[in-house]
Amino acid sequence: MPSVFSRIIAGELPGRIVYSDDQAVALLTIAPLTPGHTLVVPRAEIDHWIDLDEQLAEHLMRVARRVGRGLRAVFPERKRVGLIIAGLEVPHAHLHVFAFDSESQIDFAKVDPSPDAAEQDRIADNLRAAIEGAA
Secondary structure (H helix, E strand, C coil): CCCHHHHHHCCCCCCCEEEECCCEEEEECCCCCCCCCEEEEECCCCCCHHHCCHHHHHHHHHHHHHHHHHHHHHCCCCCEEEEECCCCCCCCCCEEEEEECCHHHCCHHHCCCCCCHHHHHHHHHHHHHHHHHCC
């Protein structure tokens, strides 16, 4: 059965996609650590990040860097942009990219399970524009 990410990429499920190319998609997570929390996902359904081939892993990092720069532009008040590879929630490799101020915000037990949809749409629009503008 396809992962939830594959279903979003295929258009079967809704998603706030902020970047897309032939190898990767970046989308806002439905349960953010902080506003703008974005997942960078390969189009290929590969369960574990250590199983990504070198070129794809490098590409995902380039996309994550681009998303990170976009987050820095959208949330300039944040101290840092972080990157985590965890992969417990969905059996499809993905990188978490998020802007934050303190280590206490890096706790998956504290995600927002129901962020405001209008705010998520606004963030997605702003982030998409920042990513496109940085190209």
